[in-house]
Amino acid sequence: MAWGGNDKGVEKWIKQLNENDPKLKTLHILSFRRVSPADLKAIFVAVAHNTTLKELYCSGHALDLAAAEQLSEALTLNDTLESLNIGNNELGKxxxxxxxxCEGLAVNEGLLTLDWENKGLNNSSVQAxxxxxxxxTVLKNLNLSRNELDDDAIxxxxxxxxxxxxxxSLNLSMNAIGPAGAERLxxxxAGNCHLIELDxxxxxxxxxxxxxxxSLSNNKSIETLKMTGVTSKLEDLQLPSAAGADSQATDVKADESQSAHGNAIAKAVAKALSGNRSLKHLWLDxxxxxxISLVTLASMLPQSxxxxxxxxNNRLDNEGAKALAQSPGKLRHVELGENAIGSEGLGALLDTSLEYVGLFNNQVGGxxxxxxxxxxxxxxxxxxxxIGCxxxxxxxxxxxxxLLLAGGVPDLKLLEMGGNAEDKEMDGWEKSIERLQREKPEIEVAWKRLKSGEMAQ
Known part of the structure; x- marks a missing residue:
């Protein structure tokens, strides 16, 4: 592995590439390193016939036409490279x-992952x-996050x-996709889809x-769908809220609108789950x-x-938590951080077949x-x-x-409680946690805030 921090690094990398050094499987050229387009061209010449390099990461470095031509040629010859990230945020311009x-990528027979996150790609450049x-016919993973892809590009x-x-796998997060683009997706x-993961x-x-x-009701391939933060208007995703009373009224209306869209998504997914047999991971943060909408979604879990x-970070309370707990089906991992779930919801979720329960920054105390x-x-x-914070x-x-010493939650391995202990109770917490770890050493407990300069264990 080479990260790019020493003098005459380019010459050394080229030598290693030309000699097929088995130690050079990853070449990661950090963005702050001074590497010219001419340097990159020379590296790409060596990559063309290399048979050991698996990952090439040159993100943040500008390419000129000559360097791009050389890399394209290298991609037509090299079938060993598996992961590629090249170009800066002006590439798509x-x-x-x-x-x-893309000419080289089209005929390449080895690359599995292309990472073009934050490369300035737009409707024009996406044509190629x-x-x-x-x-x-070989690429498996494509990351197009943080670009300028709009509905037409989609x-x-x-x-x-x-x-x-x-x-x-296709990552389209943090672009400019609107309702029309979502409908095209x-x-x-619902049709001839082969994706396994979509973000x-x-x-x-x-x-x-x-x-x-x-559309999930007719899908047979997608196992992971990430659809977090999709209920806001585009300008709300990009701009901070203005200060003052008027902005507070606007925020209330925005919350109501976002809840309407969010609830509709939850209910649509719930209905789709009655016939979907592929979806395993769903992100709706x-x-x-x-x-009220989570109750509908939870009712379909046994069939999913x-x-x-x-x-x-939704608007969930004890009723939502209890609905999830009532019949979780095959669900094993539930993340409900930053909601308004209390101790009643905590108890319900713990009394299930779930293996991971995330309730960071809720209201379970008391x-x-x-x-x-x-x-x-x-x-x-x-x-x-x-149950941190x-x-x-x-x-x-x-x-x-x-409860734990009496045999409750017998499979517990990790208990996270950071951000709860007040200074006046620190000594008491210390003694109690020591007791737990003495009598139940198999449970790892994370509860202390790190002091300035202290390293995590």
């Missing part, structure tokens, strides 16, 4: 360079990439994807998110989804193949005052529990320890 690179995808990509049967998902997070899909969710559900309200949890399958008191900690 030069259609000629993108077109030349679409042509490439129609011809390439239409171009969809037409190409319909002719591509080998791409499995939905038509592809459309942080795009202003709005009502298009519901259409996309509904930051969509203002309310418990879902094993992971992320709903961080259960120690009435420990009898928490079930004995002897049948709990939870292995990891995160929940207002958990020393009284709560002691109640939890008594």
């Amino acid at each position: 030069n259609d000629d360079i993108v077109a030349i690179l 990439l679409a042509k490439c995808l129609k011809k390439n 239409q171009t990509l969809v037409l190409a994807l319909q002719e591509n049967e080998t791409l499995h 939905a038509s592809y998902i 459309v997070s942080d795009n202003a899909l709005m009502e298009g998110g519901e259409t996309l969710g509904a 930051h969509n203002h989804i309310q418990s 193949e879902l094993i992971e559900l992320r709903l961080r 259960f120690g005052a009435e420990p009898e309200r928490i079930p004995d949890l002897s049948n709990s399958k939870v292995q990891t529990l995160d 929940n207002g958990v008191t020393l009284e709560d900690v002691n109640a939890m320890i008594e």
Whole structure:
């Protein structure tokens, strides 16, 4: 592995590439290193006939036409390289360079991953990439996050994807995709789709998110769908809120609108799950989804193949948590951080077949005052529990320890409680945690805030 920090590094890398040095499997040229387009061209010449390099990472470095031509030629000859990230955030502004690179990519027979995150790609430059995808038969993973792809660009990509049967993972997060783009993706998902993982997070899909969710009912390939933060308008994703009373009123209306879209997405996915047998991982964080819609989604879990559900930073309370707990089906990992779930919801989620329960920054504190309200949890399958930043008191900690020592949550391996202990209770926490770890050494407990300059263990 080479990272690019020593003098005469370019000459050394070229020598290693020419000699097929078995130690050079990854070449990662850091963006702050001074490497000229001429240097990159020389490296690409050596890459052409190399048979040992697996990963080439030159992100943040500008390419000129000559360097692009040489890399394109190298890609036609090299079938060993598996992962490529090249170009800076101006790459997509030069259609000629993108077109030349895509000519080589189209016929390459070894590359599995192309990472073009934050490369300035737009509707114009994506035309060449679409042509490439129609011809390439080996690429598995394509990252187009943080570019300038709008609805028209998505239409171009969809037409190409319909002719591509080998791409499995596509990341379109943080672009400029709107409702129309979401609908075009939905038509592809419901039709001749071969993707296994799709990420459309942080795009202003709005009502298009519901259409996309509904398209899952006819999909047989997607196992992971990431659709976080898709209920805001594009300008709300890009600009901070203005200060003042007027902005507060606007925020309330925005919340109501986002909840309407988020609830519609949850209900559309719920309906789709009745017939979908491929989806296993679903991310719906930051969509203002309310418990009433989660109840609908949860009711379909027994019929689904879902094993992971992320709903961080929504508008969920105990009712939503209890609905998830009632019949989780095959669900094993649930992330509900930054909601409004209390101790009642905590108890319900722990008394299930779930293995991971994430409740960071909720409202579960206070259960120690009435420990009898928490079930004995002897049948709990939870292995990891995160209740950090929940207002958990020393009284709560002691109640939890008594429950654990009595055989509750018997499979627990990791208990995360950071951000709860107040300074005045530190000594008490210390003694209680020491007791737990002495009597249940198999449980790892993370509860202390790190002091300045202190390293995590």
